[in-house]
Structures are given as C-alpha cells and as structure tokens.
Amino acid sequence: MVALKPDTHVLLDGAVKVYKRGNSRLWQATFKIDQHWVRISTGKQDLEEAKTAARDQYLEYRFRAKHDLPVVTKRFEDVARLAIVDMQRQLDAGAGRKVFKDYITALHRYFIPFFGKTFITSIDHDRIQAFNAWRTSVIGHEPKASTLNTHNSAMNRVYAEAVSRGFVMQAKVPILANNGEGAQRRPDFSLADYRTMIRKLPHWIEQGKGGKSRDMRELLRDYVLIVANTGMRPGTEDQNLRWKHVTVFTENQLDYVEFYLAGKTKPREAIGRSGTIDYLRRIHSRTDAIKHIPFEVMLKQKLDLPVFCLPDGSVTEHLRQTFKAFLTASDLLKCPKTGENRVLYSLRHTYATFALVNDGMEIHALAKQMGTSIGMIERHYSHLTPRMKKDMFTGKRYELSRDEFDKTD
Incomplete structure (x- = not known):
C-alpha cells in the first residue's frame, strides 16, 4: 500500500483516507472493499471537494459490492468485468445485440487471462503486440x-467503459489493427446442386421413419426453401422469427411476403422470393396449435409463436445435424469450389449468389435485404464479378441490343 503523508485526512471513521502524492496537486483516496484495496484520484485540488468526491466514490463502491457488481479499479480485468455486466444486462433485457455474447466470450477467453492485472493505462503498442502473439499461439x-x-470490438467496449469513468482519455485509447486473414469464399450451392437438393428432399422425407424423425425432415425441407429464398441468418434471425413477424400483402394482383428479422444486426424487413408463401403454408398446416385457423386469418392475429417448429410447437436445435445427414446421403456435403462442408449458413450465401448472378440485383439493394454492409458483400462475393459482368465481357449485351434494334426496324 502507498505510504501516506502525515497530513492524511481520514473520513467515515477511518474507512476512507485522503492524501496527496508528492508529484501531484490532486488529492488521492484509498479504501478497502471486500478485502480489495481501491485507490482513486478524486480529481480535485481543493481539500473539501476532494473529501466529498472520495466519500461519494466509497459509497458507490460499497453499493457495487453489495449488489455483486464488479469493484472497479484501473486494472483491466475489473473494467472488463464491468463492461461484461453491462452487456449481459442488456442481453437479459432483450435489448442487447446478439454479438455481445461473442464479445463476452472473447473477453473471458483471451483478454482477461492475458491483461488481467495490468492497469488499463499501461496497455501500449508493445503490450498489444505481445498479446497478439500469445493469442495466435493459443488459437x-x-x-x-x-x-x-x-x-x-470487445476490447473497445472495455475502453469505452474506462473512458466513461475517467480512467483513460479517449486520445490515449490504442488503435487496434486488423491484419488477419482476409475474407475467404464461403461454401454455397451452384444452381445445379441447389436443384438437385430440392428435387431429392421429398424422396428423402418419404424414406424417413415416422414420428419425430419424419417431422424433422419435413421441417428441414421448408426451412431450406425459406432461408434460401430470403437470405435470413440461420442461428439467429430464424430462431427469433415469429408468426407475428410475417406479413402477406398484395400489390398489382401479386402476393408478397415480408419478414421482420431481428438477430445479429438491427432489425429489418426482408421480402421473400416467389413461392415462399407456399412453404410457410406447409409449416402452418402441420402445426397443431394453429392449423385449424385459416392461414390469412392466423397471420392477422400476429401470434407470438415460432415459425420454424415441429407439429407440437416445440423448437428443435438439431436441424443442423439433420441437414448434414441429408447432404451426406445426397452426396452434396462438400462444396467443390471451396473444398469445405456445406452448412445451414450456406443457404444464405446461396441466396446472395443467386441474387447477384441470376437476378442481377444491385449490391446496395442486396446489402439492405440481407442486413449487412456493401463492403461485406463486396469482400465475400467479389469472385462473382466476372459472372455478373459476363454479358459485357463477351459482347453479348451489345448483340442483344442489336437484335432488338433489328426487330424494331
């Protein structure tokens, strides 16, 4: 503990000590919370103002200890745990972003074990470089x-907490570089493989046993078709989708289905391709709790019931395994262009590929539909550029315009 000068001032029956260091004009304070010494700067030069600040800080720390909140010092682990508490509180209230879970995991697994006892003000470029090397060895x-x-982003949450508490100035927050391996092409389905998959699914369902096994296969078929025709995120947006989030409307004598999707990013509306309504109708017709209600009437009731469920209304966590079993049986598991196994998320990538190459959708429109950035689309689907521009590269677009011109001459 810091040696105190003779003019140390004692508050609250000795619980708080206010003092000055020789090289500072500001009053410091120290006190003990649950066997944990806390040392703070009051930020005050005036003694009475410093006493008030020290007393307030002590009471705040006592409150935190009583309510099982982190007792905060300038040590990295204490600030990080406070940031974790804040993110977890938001998640529990349903207001936090899903990615907060990943931030919390990263802080627990990598940052706290390495930086733990280090004061956040002492983390410099060299220390971060050492961390980068250590993390690579662990991974x-x-x-x-x-x-x-x-x-x-997880580290920035910790620094935001530190800045808000005056532990570090924003100008002193280190810039965290990203020199990682760039985005790689992700496994998807070619048009031929996608057609093969859709053609084989009904027969694969018929081959299945009765009961839950058959129910899983039937749900998988409609799940595959809906995700591949909307681009929604498997694992997040699909799990949050409720019937109240589905709207069917008619314009120019055509029916459209709109989904309100919430998951990794901020909520958005997405339009399903033609035929998506039919897949939703099939799920509705199998769900015991709502199949007696006409489909259009059921949608207007805005029921808080999951869309992707088994007939008894339960939500399964095993579609991933069922999908892998189907792809393996159908000789479709391996993506020939990436060499990686296809997964449920490959359906989202397939949607993006078809939208860009077959539908000619503009990148900014696709980014909005999929709830991602234009930059992300460009990074992950840049390999499609030659196919997107094939007409221009081959002169086919010019030939088409000439043909049309000749016909109107």
Whole structure:
C-alpha cells in the first residue's frame, strides 16, 4: 500500500483516507472493499471537494459490492468485468445485440487471462503486440479478419467503459489493427446442386421413419426453401422469427411476403422470393396449435409463436445435424469450389449468389435485404464479378441490343 503523508485526512471513521502524492496537486483516496484495496484520484485540488468526491466514490463502491457488481479499479480485468455486466444486462433485457455474447466470450477467453492485472493505462503498442502473439499461439493459427473484428470490438467496449469513468482519455485509447486473414469464399450451392437438393428432399422425407424423425425432415425441407429464398441468418434471425413477424400483402394482383428479422444486426424487413408463401403454408398446416385457423386469418392475429417448429410447437436445435445427414446421403456435403462442408449458413450465401448472378440485383439493394454492409458483400462475393459482368465481357449485351434494334426496324 502507498505510504501516506502525515497530513492524511481520514473520513467515515477511518474507512476512507485522503492524501496527496508528492508529484501531484490532486488529492488521492484509498479504501478497502471486500478485502480489495481501491485507490482513486478524486480529481480535485481543493481539500473539501476532494473529501466529498472520495466519500461519494466509497459509497458507490460499497453499493457495487453489495449488489455483486464488479469493484472497479484501473486494472483491466475489473473494467472488463464491468463492461461484461453491462452487456449481459442488456442481453437479459432483450435489448442487447446478439454479438455481445461473442464479445463476452472473447473477453473471458483471451483478454482477461492475458491483461488481467495490468492497469488499463499501461496497455501500449508493445503490450498489444505481445498479446497478439500469445493469442495466435493459443488459437493455433493466425485469427481471421472476422475474428479480429469481433475481438477488437470487445476490447473497445472495455475502453469505452474506462473512458466513461475517467480512467483513460479517449486520445490515449490504442488503435487496434486488423491484419488477419482476409475474407475467404464461403461454401454455397451452384444452381445445379441447389436443384438437385430440392428435387431429392421429398424422396428423402418419404424414406424417413415416422414420428419425430419424419417431422424433422419435413421441417428441414421448408426451412431450406425459406432461408434460401430470403437470405435470413440461420442461428439467429430464424430462431427469433415469429408468426407475428410475417406479413402477406398484395400489390398489382401479386402476393408478397415480408419478414421482420431481428438477430445479429438491427432489425429489418426482408421480402421473400416467389413461392415462399407456399412453404410457410406447409409449416402452418402441420402445426397443431394453429392449423385449424385459416392461414390469412392466423397471420392477422400476429401470434407470438415460432415459425420454424415441429407439429407440437416445440423448437428443435438439431436441424443442423439433420441437414448434414441429408447432404451426406445426397452426396452434396462438400462444396467443390471451396473444398469445405456445406452448412445451414450456406443457404444464405446461396441466396446472395443467386441474387447477384441470376437476378442481377444491385449490391446496395442486396446489402439492405440481407442486413449487412456493401463492403461485406463486396469482400465475400467479389469472385462473382466476372459472372455478373459476363454479358459485357463477351459482347453479348451489345448483340442483344442489336437484335432488338433489328426487330424494331
């Protein structure tokens, strides 16, 4: 503990001591909370103002200890745990972003074990470089750019907490670089493989046993079709989708289905491709709690019931395994262009590929539909550019315009 000068001032029956260090004009304070020494700067030069500030800080720390909140010092682990508490509180209230879970995991797994006892004001470029090397050794390989983005965002949450408490100035917050491996092409389905998959699903369902096994296969079929025709995120947006989030409307004698999707990013509306309504009708017809209600009437009731459920209304967590079993049986598991196994998320990538190449959708429109950034679309689907521009590269667009011109001559 810091040696105190003779002019140390004692508050609250000795619980708080206010003093000055020789090289500072500001009054300091120290006190003990649950066997944990806390040392703070009051930020005050005036003694009476410093006493008031020290007393207020002591009472705040006592409150935190009583309510099982972190007792905060300038040590990294204490500030990080406070940031974690804040993110978890938001998640529990349903207001936090889903990515907060990833931030919390990164802080527990990497940042707190390495930086733990280090004062947040002491973390400099060299210390961060040492951390980067240590993290690579723990992971076993260089982290990808997407992983580094998540980790950097988690670290920034801690620094935001430190800045808000006056532990560090914003100008002193280190810039966290992302030199990770760039975005790689993700496994999807070619048009031929997608057609093969859709053609084989009904027969695969018929081959299944009765009961839950058959129910899982039927749900998988409609799940695949809906995700591949909307681009929604498997694992987040699909789990949050309720019937109250589905709207069917008619314009120019055509029916459209709109989804309100909430998950990794801020909520958005997305339009399903033609045929998506039919897949929703099939799920509705199998769900015991609502199948007796006409489909259009059921949608207008805005029921808070999951869309992707089994007939008894339960939500399964095993569609991923069922999908893998189907792809394996159908010889479709391996994506020939990436060499990686296809997963449920491949359906989202397939939607993006078809939208860009077959539908000619503009990138900014696709980004809005999929709830991502234009930059993300460009990074992950840049390999499609030659196919998107094939007519221009081959001169086919010019030939088409000439043909049309000749016909009107």
